[in-house]
Amino acid sequence: MVLRRIRLALVVLSLVVLQTTVFTHLRVLDAVPDLCLVGTIAMAYEEGPIPGALFGFASGLATDLFLSTPVGLSALAFALTGYGVGLFQSGLIRESKGIALFLGGVGSLVGNLIFLIVGGLAGHEELFALHNIQVLIVASLYDALMAAAVFPFVRWAAKADSGQAWPPL
């Protein structure tokens, strides 16, 4: 249990470091991937709504420290997304191929939309700009691609002890 928590903390740390260093140089059409959001979606898919929400809150807080928007905004958006994805996956009858890409894309769209709406209501009116719809779409496609790498990483951290660490995507 302790080892699992350490692994999950390391996952959050690595995703934040990658997000704030490497991916600031890999902007495509004004969009960068939200690695911690994709990690949250992966966690929610693997473990359900509450672990997803908790992972989203923790990784969102870590992300917030590097943004100019208020601390707590990504934490809220990621936690709600994690909870929602967790509820959705509990209704799935069987796993299907490509589910990671699908959830990565749709979850990212929802998470970023929550970020924009709550941020805009919190006083950052610039977030309501029309251009951000384009950014949302590009970012969700980017996140869908990133899901292919992030899902196995999170699965390893969450399930390494149970011997189910690397099932196919």
Added chain:
Amino acid sequence: MVVYRRDTRGRSTLLIIIVLSLVLITVDANGNSVVNSVRSTAHNVIAPVQSVVNSAFQPVRNIAGGITHYSAVKSENARLQRQIADLRGQLRVDKGTGGEVTQLEKLLDLPTTEDATGIVAEVTGGAPGNFQRTVTLNKGTSQGVKVNYPVVTGDGLVGTVTQVFGSSSTVTLIDSPTLGVGVRLEVSGATAITEARAGDRDLSLGFLSDMNAVATKGELVFTSAVTNAAFPAGLPVGTVASYSKGAQDLQPTITVTPVVNLDNLDYVKVLRYPDPTAAPNGG
């Protein structure tokens, strides 16, 4: 696959997370020293990694830039050669009027670029999020950088420092919707405030002092000379990209293209302004 029931414990956990997030948003929006110190620590930890990654990515960026922008670079080079020749001539003409303006600014006790000393900084990355127009610099409070210091390149204004940490700082770019710059049109002398829209690299001018001001394409736009201004007077901000005024319009629509390529910044200078006497600690 595990089946989860929508139990009350789960809902109360989610409720706690929501309340906690909203409290944090409220607390941070009003400024909180604890949140700021945690943020500062996180930035100080990540700053050396950002520098290393930035250095590692430089050759990749150069190669990618060379491949994708070769023809553009070639034509830009030819255009710049012509511009240098034109500017040499223009400089000779401006020397006379420039001297007069400097004398007038001194008489009015208006701060100028010459009053500010600078800290050279490397741009180590862009914004980590999707909805900000910022860059990160490798200089912070330990090198004398402060919030609200203007940031420039040799070409002109880049933005202003909005967050500062021990060894890094965040600069909000002039094409960010959150930043407005007081400017003056080169020919008419009319003053205005720049307004940026998300996703649009050009700026539009609002609050024009002269509703009948006319601007021509290519005309330079400088920071305006105002007492207690956020920027020193006379910094080039952009060139007029378009001008239009309909019969029913109260004021003309003027768009300005920034003189600095804000998507490709390597080194910048942070101006110690408005307190140029601040003791430099390095840089």
